[in-house]
Structures are given as C-alpha cells and as structure tokens.
Amino acid sequence: MNSYKIAVIAGDGIGPEVLAEGIKVLKAIEELDGNIHFEFTHFPWGCQYYLKHGKMMDDDGLEKLKAYDAIYLGAVGFPGVPDHISLWDLLLKIRKGFDQYVNLRPVQLLEGAPCPLKDVKREDINMIVIRENSEGEYAGAGDWLFKGKPEEVVLQTGVFSRKGTERIIRYAFELARKEKKTLTSISKGNALNYSMVFWDEVFVEVGKQYPDVQTYSYLVDAAAMFFVKQPQRFQIVVTSNLFGDILTDLGAAIAGGMGLAAGANINPERKYPSMFEPVHGSAPDIAGKAIANPLAAIWSVSQLLDFFGHSTWGKEVLNAIESVLVEAKNLTPDMGGKAKTSAVGDAVVAVLSK
Numbered sequence: 438m439n440s441y442k443i444a445v446i447a448g449d450g451i452g453p454e455v456l457a458e459g460i461k462v463l464k465a466i467e468e469l470d471g472n473i474h475f476e477f478t479h480f481p482w483g484c485q486y487y488l489k490h491g492k493m494m495d496d497d498g499l500e501k502l503k504a505y506d507a508i509y510l511g512a513v514g515f516p517g518v519p520d521h522i523s524l525w526d527l528l529l530k531i532r533k534g535f536d537q538y539v540n541l542r543p544v545q546l547l548e549g550a551p552c553p554l555k556d557v558k559r560e561d562i563n564m565i566v567i568r569e570n571s572e573g574e575y576a577g578a579g580d581w582l583f584k585g586k587p588e589e590v591v592l593q594t595g596v597f598s599r600k601g602t603e604r605i606i607r608y609a610f611e612l613a614r615k616e617k618k619t620l621t622s623i624s625k626g627n628a629l630n631y632s633m634v635f636w637d638e639v640f641v642e643v644g645k646q647y648p649d650v651q652t653y654s655y656l657v658d659a660a661a662m663f664f665v666k667q668p669q670r671f672q673i674v675v676t677s678n679l680f681g682d683i684l685t686d687l688g689a690a691i692a693g694g695m696g697l698a699a700g701a702n703i704n705p706e707r708k709y710p711s712m713f714e715p716v717h718g719s720a721p722d723i724a725g726k727a728i729a730n731p732l733a734a735i736w737s738v739s740q741l742l743d744f745f746g747h748s749t750w751g752k753e754v755l756n757a758i759e760s761v762l763v764e765a766k767n768l769t770p771d772m773g774g775k776a777k778t779s780a781v782g783d784a785v786v787a788v789l790s791k
C-alpha cells in the first residue's frame with residue numbers, strides 16, 4: 438500500500454471550497470486504485486486564524502508540517518489582513534522554510550478551455566513555466582527609510598545567489614532534456630544590470646553542459662508580447678520569482694483563465710514536503726457562493742500524483758478535467774456555465790470512475 442500523509446491548508450475565501458473538490462478526487466482515486474491511501478489532516482491557518490490569534494499559522498507550524506508527505510494549499514488573503522502579511526506569514530513562509538525552490542506552473546490549453554487568442558491552435562499553448570521560488574525579487578530584502586518625511590526612500594532588493602540561480606536553471610535544463618523540449622530563459626539583462634546580467638551568464642554557463650537542449654533567451658517584456666502573439670515559441674520556460682508570478686497569470690489568461698491554473702512548489706531533494714496549490718487567490722468576492730472553479734485545485738492534485746510517481750493517475754486526472762471541459766455540462770460561471778463547485782468535482786470523479 439502506498440500511503441501519503443497530506444497536510445491540508447484550505448486557507449481563505451474560496452480556498453476551502455476548491456480544495457474540497459481536489460480531496461474528493463484523491464479519495465476517488467484511493468477507492469479506484471485500491472493500493473493508494475491518503476490521510477488528510479486539516480490545519481485551520483489563514484486570515485481568520487490571524488484575526489483571532491494574531492498570526493497566520495502556529496509558531497511551530499513548519500515543525501508540524503514536516504511530518505507530512507505533501508501540503509495541499511487553497512488560497513491566502515482576505516479583507517482585514519494586509520496582503521503582505523497573509524502572503525509572507527503563510528504561503529512564502531512555507532515555500533522558503535521548506536526550500537521549495539521550484540515552482541512548476543503548466544500553461545497548457547486543454548481541449549474545451551476558452552482562449553481569447555485568435556488564430557492559435559490548441560497545441561500552440563503547451564508550456565511549463567519553471568519559476569524560481571526561493572529568492573530573487575521575493576527575497577524580502579529591503580528597507581523603508583525616513584518614513585513619512587519628504588526624503589522618504591524605499592528599497593526592495595532582489596537577491597540572486599549563485600546556488601539559487603544555478604540550481605533552478607539546472608532543474609530546467611534537466612526537465613528540457615528529459616522531455617526533449619526547448620528551454621527559454623526569460624530575464625531583463627538590459628535594465629537590471631546586476632541581477633539579470635548574472636542570471637543570463639549562469640544560463641549560458643549551465644547550458645554548456647546540455648548541448649542537446651535547444652535554448653532561447655527573451656527579455657521579459659518581449660516574452661509577454663510573444664506569450665500572446667506566438668505562444669508556440671515556448672515549451673519549457675525558466676524565469677525569476679517575480680517574472681514567473683506575472684507571466685503565469687498571463688499564461689492563465691491565454692489558457693482558460695485562473696480557474697485552470699495549477700501550481701506545484703517543489704523541494705526536488707525531498708528533504709521537506711512539497712506543496713500543491715491552485716495559482717489563483719482567495720477571490721473574496723465569490724467566496725461562499727459555491728461557484729468557484731475547482732479545476733485548478735484538481736489539476737494541482739494531478740501534479741501531486743505525478744510527484745509521488747503515480748503519473749498514470751496524474752494523466753487520468755488531467756484527461757478527466759479535459760473531458761469535463763469538452764462536455765461543457767458542469768462548468769462554473771467563469772467558464773460560461775452555471776454549475777456549482779461541487780458539481781464540477783463530481784463530474785471529474787464520474788469521468789475517472791468510467
């Protein structure tokens with residue numbers, strides 16, 4: 438029996454609603470497979486917890502989470518708690534604390550998913566964005582000087598260590614080699630004259646060990662344009678923390694919307710648990726209405742299954758999402774449907790059970 442202990446942090450807003458459907462899918466797989474077992478432990482952390490206890494998670498939260506094989510996270514952020522607190526004291530704390538330095542975000546236009554681009558074939562949008570997830574512009578380094586005074590200055594420093602930059606670029610080369618795909622580095626070396634010049638140099642250096650991988654380099658502004666005009670240019674993409682965050686929202690916009698954007702925060706060495714989450718936020722405006730799209734959360738479950746080596750199930754889940762999209766009977770309002778969140782999860786399970 439393959440047993441996995443999953444820590445569930447549903448978080449805020451629509452987080453609990455969409456994770457319930459992902460868990461439903463995992464429980465269905467447990468039943469269908471017969472040789473896989475998931476044990477779920479729920480942690481009540483998030484903005485409501487903060488408003489009650491003055492903290493987003495327990496002080497020994499990371500210590501508690503260490504005991505799990507993976508973390509399944511919904512969303513963070515809610516009115517009443519400053520966004521930088523909800524992000525830094527929970528989501529980023531876990532990513533950094535567990536050295537989840539790889540953020541894998543597929544940008545793939547599934548059949549049946551809406552796409553606002555004209556003259557683009559479905560297969561033209563099929564990339565994996567590898568976002569550096571531990572440092573860069575999200576290093577949290579900076580200062581706020583002379584606050585409130587005319588000479589006020591705010592500094593936010595990007596931190597690009599050799600170790601951090603090399604390891605993410607190497608991860609990307611390894612994946613491109615394994616998948617026999619091209620690798621594109623996205624940076625901004627003309628304007629960010631320290632960090633991105635360094636990034637570009639490391640990309641070239643590491644690339645020397647992968648002569649079999651075809652590489653490209655783009656400035657982030659040009660890349661944003663080509664994501665929209667010619668997304669077929671990109672297969673595997675590696676980029677910095679902030680650029681990856683922004684580009685994957687753009688990627689979501691061309692590949693069906695935020696309701697279909699999945700993400701995995703990976704610690705490749707498996708020293709710490711990895712974390713799986715939909716890319717979207719807590720969407721307080723639709724929270725509690727049972728209309729949130731759970732497909733991104735369910736796609737994250739597919740990534741979790743891949744991560745544990747159950748890639749046949751991972752593929753099955755992705756195929757089931759695609760079937761539900763094509764059938765178009767059980768879609769939430771963001772996808773043009775009228776279905777409730779739970780009906781979408783039920784539909785995915787129904788396809789898996791066929």
Ligand code: GGG
Binds near residue numbers: 510511524715716
């Ligand atoms: N699904 C997790 C979530 O709530 N993400 C919202 C967010 O602001 N994420 C920023 C990031 O991924 O760096």
